[in-house]
Amino acid sequence: MGTRLVCDPDELRTLFLFEKLDDEQLAWLCRDGRVEEFEPGLVYREGDPATCFYVLLDGEVVLTKRSGGEEIELVRTSHRGSYAGAWTAYMGDRGDQNYTGSFHVTQPSRFFVLDAGTFSRMMQEWFPMALHLLEGIFFGNRNANEIIGQRERLLALGSLSAGLTHELNNPAAAAVRATSSLRDRVAGMRHKLKMIAHGKFDPASLESLVQLQEEAATQVAKAPDLTPLEAADREDELGEWLSGHGIANGWDIAPTFVQAGFDIDWLEKVAATLEGAETSVFEGAIRWLNYTVETELLMNEITDSTARISKLVNAAKQYSQMDRAPFQVVDIHELLGSTLVMLARKIGDGITVVKEFDRTLPPVPCYAAELNQVWTNLIDNAVAAMDGHGTLTVRTYRENDCVAVEICDTGPGVPEDLRHRIFEPFFTTKPVGEGTGLGLDISFRIVANKHGGDIRVESVPGDTRFIVRLPLKNEAAQAVTDTDTGGE
Incomplete structure (x- = not known):
């Protein structure tokens, strides 16, 4: 609270805000x-309830706003009639009624001051038409911006959802196919078991056969990775062995045994266990073991498919930060990983993804969902620059008191004369209709304004790097809001 002085209507008349008012209105003011009169210092602080409307009579004022934990000077003026404070009070609870910046005076300064309620009443009584016009412009612009912003977010979400649906469809379809095949194999196993049960097996041979079945099931999990050439050679060997032992269509069975990691030595064990058995009984036992192997392989396929689905769902949840606080302390690699999963289809098979993660990095305090938007924009730009072919490298490391994240591509690079413009709103190098020019601008504001970090670009043909630095100590970021500066 400053020192209260005498209010002179004639002095108010000299201010552009009040020059058209009549004597009665000036007396009312x-x-x-x-x-x-205020001494040098803070008049009001950003975020506090907006209780007063201030008009400068003489002196100098400075308006600041928090950004990345620092006070950024927006306006410095000694112009008589400059105003700030609760200028949106006339909108009541339909507008933000907190100060959207901090207000300082640099020398003894005088102000004409109206309480927020008085200012609101004056606006409603004196300027009803102007008030409606202001409200129309204010809410119309805000609604238009919200609609455009929502549409852009929905378009981005639609693109990601389409990719996610495609990614989910593949393992889901594989699981359905494997389940159907598994049902057939289990039915075949029951049929062959019935044949074996009526065969001429002594208890010891039957016990050995069951033991071989257990070994077969266990062996599937330890199957080696063979090259196509190695697999073909082994299939030929096993096919010849099966045909030589009277197994009809043994060439059809051989690939399954090879996939499970079996060789002729294992088949010889089976033959030794069933030595003396009729050919039909031996063939039934071989096919029973084949069904066992196929069943295990199909169950592994189902397990892999459902695990892939679960991974995709978890990545989508991590990417969207569903049910999580906006500001949190997270492992930056979880955010990068979920973004790569969500963009997998857009990245495509022609681009090799290399992850060089420093897993010793500490957690980062951040707005996680918004950082995912940054990674999406940078990776999307990198993929577009490579036109479907190249190497995308995502690298993390520590740089002083910051975590650094590099998104690197092997595209043609950003020309030197354009590098200073790439973070400008609406600037894009993409063809008309393919880019809004807002991706890097939004990314910069998220990193700089909300996290107190920075983004820089280093580029030569074949090696472009967007480097994001995020402070490891960033308590101030939690207090940053997205309020507008209004008419201050």
């Missing part, structure tokens, strides 16, 4: 308002 002096009666319901006041003149105060």
Whole structure:
């Protein structure tokens, strides 16, 4: 609270805000308002309830706003009639009624001051038409911006959802196919078991056969990775062995045994166990073991498919930060990983993804969902620059008191004369209709304004790097809001 002084209607008349008011209105202002003098220092702080409307009579004022934990100077003026404070009070609870910046004076300064309620009443009584016009412009612009913003977010979400649906469809379809095949194999196993049960097996041979079945099931999990050439050679060997032992269509069975990691030595064990058995009984036992192997392989396929589905769902949840607080402390690699999963289809098979993660990095305090938007924009730009072919490298490391994230591509690079413009709003190098020019601008504001970090670009043909630095100590970021500066 400053020192209260005498209010002079004639002085108010010299201000551009009040120059058209009549004597009665000026007297009303002096009666319901006041003149105060403030010493150098803070008049009001950003985020506090907006209780007063200030008009500068003489002196100098500075308006600041928090950004990345620092006070950024927006306006410095000694112009008489400059105003700030609760200028949106007339909108009541339909507008933000907190100060959207901090207000300082640099020398002894005088202000005409109206309480927020008085200012609101004055606007409603004196300027009803102007008030409606202001409200229409204010809410119309805000609604238009919200609609455009929502549409852009929905378009981005639609693109990601289409990719996610495609990614989910593949393992889901594989699981359905494997389940159907598994049902057939289990039915075949029951049939062959019935044949074996009526065969001429002594208890010891039957017990050995069951033991071989257990070994077969266990062996599937330990099957070696063979090259196509190695697999073909082994299939030929096993096919010849099966045909030589009277197994009809043994060439059809051989690939399954090879896939499970079996060789002729294992088949010889089976033959030794069933030595002396009729050919039909031996063939039934071989096919029973084949069904066992196929069943295990199909169950592994189902397990892999459902695990892939679960991974995709978890990645989508991590990417969207569903049910999580906006500001949190997270492992940056979880965010990068979920973004790569969500963009897998857009990245495509022609681009090799290399992850060089420093897993010793500490967690980062951040707005996780918004950082995912940054990674999406940078990776999307990198993929577009490579036109479907190249190497995308995502690298993390520590740089002083920051975590650094590099998104690197092997595209043609950003020309030197354009590098200073790439973070400008609406600037894009993409063809008309393919880019809004807002991706890097939004990314920069998220990193700089909300996290106190920075983005820089280093580029030569074949090696372009967007480097994001995020402070490891960033308590101030949690207090940053997205309020507008209004008419201050």
